[in-house]
Amino acid sequence: MTDARTISLFNTLTRRVEPVRPQVPGELRVYNCGPTIYNYVHIGNLRTFLFQDLLRRTFEAAGYRVAFCMNLTDVDDKIIRDSQKDVPAAADNEARLGAMRAFTDVYERAFLEDVDALRIQRPTVMPRATSYIGAMVALVAALETRGLAYERDGSVYYRVAGLPQYGCLSHIDRDGMKAGASVDSDEYDRDSASDFVLWKGTKPGEPWWESPWGKGRPGWHIECSAMALDVLGERVDVHTGGVDLIFPHHENEIAQSEGAIGHPWVAHWVHGEFLMVEGEKMSKSLGNFFTLRDLVARGVDPLTFRFAIQGNHYRKLYNFSFEGLRAAKATLDRVRTFRQRMEDPPGPPREGAPAVDLDVEARVATARDEFWAALADDLNTPEALAALLTLVTDVNSLDDWRPLPAAARGLVVAFLDETDRIFAAWPTVGRVVLDTDVEALIAARSAAKAARNWPEADRLRDQLKAMGILLEDRKDGTVRWKRAE
Numbered sequence: 001m002t003d004a005r006t007i008s009l010f011n012t013l014t015r016r017v018e019p020v021r022p023q024v025p026g027e028l029r030v031y032n033c034g035p036t037i038y039n040y041v042h043i044g045n046l047r048t049f050l051f052q053d054l055l056r057r058t059f060e061a062a063g064y065r066v067a068f069c070m071n072l073t074d075v076d077d078k079i080i081r082d083s084q085k086d087v088p089a090a091a092d093n094e095a096r097l098g099a100m101r102a103f104t105d106v107y108e109r110a111f112l113e114d115v116d117a118l119r120i121q122r123p124t125v126m127p128r129a130t131s132y133i134g135a136m137v138a139l140v141a142a143l144e145t146r147g148l149a150y151e152r153d154g155s156v157y158y159r160v161a162g163l164p165q166y167g168c169l170s171h172i173d174r175d176g177m178k179a180g181a182s183v184d185s186d187e188y189d190r191d192s193a194s195d196f197v198l199w200k201g202t203k204p205g206e207p208w209w210e211s212p213w214g215k216g217r218p219g220w221h222i223e224c225s226a227m228a229l230d231v232l233g234e235r236v237d238v239h240t241g242g243v244d245l246i247f248p249h250h251e252n253e254i255a256q257s258e259g260a261i262g263h264p265w266v267a268h269w270v271h272g273e274f275l276m277v278e279g280e281k282m283s284k285s286l287g288n289f290f291t292l293r294d295l296v297a298r299g300v301d302p303l304t305f306r307f308a309i310q311g312n313h314y315r316k317l318y319n320f321s322f323e324g325l326r327a328a329k330a331t332l333d334r335v336r337t338f339r340q341r342m343e344d345p346p347g348p349p350r351e352g353a354p355a356v357d358l359d360v361e362a363r364v365a366t367a368r369d370e371f372w373a374a375l376a377d378d379l380n381t382p383e384a385l386a387a388l389l390t391l392v393t394d395v396n397s398l399d400d401w402r403p404l405p406a407a408a409r410g411l412v413v414a415f416l417d418e419t420d421r422i423f424a425a426w427p428t429v430g431r432v433v434l435d436t437d438v439e440a441l442i443a444a445r446s447a448a449k450a451a452r453n454w455p456e457a458d459r460l461r462d463q464l465k466a467m468g469i470l471l472e473d474r475k476d477g478t479v480r481w482k483r484a485e
């Protein structure tokens with residue numbers, strides 16, 4: 001038995017919000033399509049990873065043990081193209097595999113740096129595709145045995161006409177499928193739905209592995225099926241990814257896994273929506289393409305980006321803008337300032353305080369119920385956040401007149417810490433340094449300098465330094481500041 005709270009999520013398979021009922025009560029097995037480590041991930045990718053983190057944190061806070069598997073795609077068309085560019089034509093296979101490994105290692109490290117900066121919890125298991133080649137070959141062989149795969153010129157293809165449920169996830173029109181036509185590329189659109197490649201015969205200049213069909217390498221789609229079956233077994237509770245993966249990637253994953261095991265595989269398919277930039281699709285050619293590093297270079301705190309994303313519903317299109325980040329930062333600062341205020345000892349009541357009183361314990365209990373109920377209903381973070389912000393307003397206006405006693409302050413702080421298990425954006429220890437605090441101290445220092453009060457100006461400079469703020473006095477009398485690394 002378990003007392004874990006029931007969470008409902010939109011299921012792409014049924015197109016309904018449905019309660020998630022894990023195979024083993026209280027334990028959730030989640031497979032998440034992870035990054036292709038051939039470049040720095042962009043903020044659209046990061047939105048997907050933040051949604052996956054939100055899902056995990058919600059289940060964990062609700063009392064589930066979560067096996068959270070996220071793969072790293074370290075072999076595919078793009079990785080081979082980019083990693084083999086500078087490898088001499090005469091290089092042997094070992095050198096080619098080594099070059100690919102060295103190339104992907106760089107971007108795996110960069111990915112984990114982004115994950116840590118955004119306080120995305122690291123996966124409990126993070127399989128790399130190239131470590132599962134044996135499992136992929138075995139899976140392709142099993143499909144061949146079942147008559148769902150066929151070989152042609154050293155490559156192996158999936159026979160989509162052989163599986164009645166092909167199209168169940170993306171609701172593709174089966175009549176439009178080109179039976180017998182086969183595609184070799186990993187990515188293609190619905191119009192060219194046809195037999196897809198499971199194993200690709202090697203071409204000159206590519207790294208390869210041995211297989212019953214000769215030298216070759218896995219197709220992208222088989223990678224996830226093999227890793228998920230190997231790590232999580234034949235029943236997966238929740239499988240996630242961005243909406244762009246519904247077709248063909250996830251449709252093909254279902255075909256491969258269910259074709260081989262012969263029974264339903266994933267109970268709940270959950271997809272996160274796209275991110276647009278200032279109303280347009282993000283693309284390098286439009287010059288609106290950002291990585292987390294680009295944002296940091298523009299002075300954006302990764303936690304502000306995290307909060308901006310998590311404050312929106314994962315199934316709604318998110319329109320990224322710097323204006324939106326500023327608004328998110330203002331809300332974030334409001335919660336942080338409130339938390340500091342609640343940590344400070346209560347002052348005396350104000351003269352003429354009205355007699356109204358607030359049952360703080362009951363008020364926090366209501367906010368808590370609303371907060372968790374919103375998350376349990378398809379991860380509704382905007383509503384959860386609204387419950388929290390209403391509490392902030394109510395308690396602030398009471399505290400202005402009649403400061404809450406220490407015990408009530410403690411209750412409020414405990415609730416804020418509870419909500420931070422999800423948002424991970426207001427600290428649970430120590431004080432944060434707010435921009436407004438810094439600017440107030442800089443203004444005080446400028447005033448001290450204007451009054452030729454040098455000891456006071458120096459003291460303020462030292463105080464800022466102790467807070468990790470570095471100052472730069474400019475010739476025109478203005479002061480620039482930045483946070484120390």
Ligand SMILES: [Zn+2]
Pocket residue numbers: 032033034224249
């Ligand atoms: Zn995948």
